[in-house]
Every structure is written in C-alpha cells, then in structure tokens.
C-alpha cells in the first residue's frame with residue numbers, strides 16, 4: 001500500500017505526477033501549510049524534517065523527492081520513467097535530480113539574480129529535448145515542478161528560458177500533469193510567498 005503526503009503546488013507535486021503517470025493505486029493525504037500539518041508530532045515521526053513529500057510504503061516512510069521518484073520508477077518499470085538497466089542514463093537522471101534539489105530548489109532564497117543564473121544553466125543543459133534526451137523520465141517530472149513554481153510566481157518574460165518554456169508546455173499537455181494540477185488546484189494552493 002502506498003500513501004502520499006502532499007501539499008498542493010509544493011515539492012510533493014512531482015511524486016504526485018509520477019503516481020498518476022504510473023497509474024498506481026495510492027492513498028492521497030493532503031497536508032496544509034496554514035494548519036502547520038507538517039509540524040504535527042505524528043507527521044514528524046514520519047519525516048523529521050517536517051516537509052512534504054513523504055511516501056509511505058506500507059508503514060515505512062520514504063522522504064525526499066528524488067528518492068521517491070527513483071523508487072517509483074524502479075518499482076513500476078512498465079511505466080518506463082527510467083530507461084531499463086542502463087547505468088549511465090540512470091546516473092544522468094541522478095545528476096539532474098541532484099542539481100534540481102541542491103541548486104534549483106533553494107535558488108529563490110538566494111535572490112532573483114541567483115535564481116536567473118541557475119535557471120539559465122538548467123535551460124542550457126536541457127536543450128530542446130527531454131532531460132535524458134529522447135526518453136521522458138522522472139528527471140523531467142522533478143524539473144517541471146521547480147519550473148512550474150517559477151513560471152507561475154515570478155512569471156519570467158517569455159523567451160528568457162526558451163528550452164524550459166518548451167519543456168513546460170510539453171509537460172502541461174500530459175494527462176498525468178493535468179490530472180495532478182486539477183486535483184491539487186481543487187484542494188487549493190497555500191504556498192509560502
């Protein structure tokens with residue numbers, strides 16, 4: 001049994017999309033920033049960092065977006081969210097997800113100039129294709145959630161990040177992304193400013 005603890009629009013959007021891509025059965029547990037749900041004693045036992053997402057695998061918590069995406073991709077190989085048994089491409093996915101978690105995610109806290117600089121790096125690295133080239137993967141899902149947030153909050157001038165804009169448009173056309181946004185939007189966004 002899988003249970004996803006998520007807060008609409010936050011980092012947890014990435015595993016939420018992946019679960020819809022896979023079509024796996026899971027229980028969805030919405031969490032509220034406003035009600036400080038992530039600070040409750042019961043949740044801190046699952047995720048001592050007090051952050052979403054957490055994926056419960058039966059009763060075992062798995063935290064961190066990159067780890068959850070990797071687990072889902074490998075547990076449900078038919079969804080092909082990672083190329084099968086290709087160590088180098090798998091390492092490239094980890095490279096992207098490390099960059100996304102360590103560099104893109106905290107970028108806005110370091111100021112707008114810094115955010116622009118690191119998103120320019122992501123734009124150049126991405127190029128015109130998916131993150132791993134021809135193969136759509138968990139790295140695209142992770143990247144999309146970060147750019148979705150920037151796109152809808154800072155609203156960069158069109159053309160500033162042409163490859164990320166094109167990637168965003170391709171992602172927004174995917175049924176799993178539409179479904180996730182529909183569900184999360186209906187619950188309501190409480191993202192910190």
Ligand SMILES: N[C@@H](CCC(=O)N[C@@H](CS)C(=O)NCC(=O)O)C(=O)O
Pocket residue numbers: 010011012033038050051052053063064065066101
């Ligand atoms: N490194 C973590 C970051 C998760 C994270 O920062 N989550 C934020 C939402 S985007 C959160 O839950 N914050 C809790 C709070 O602000 O109370 C991951 O990749 O899963």
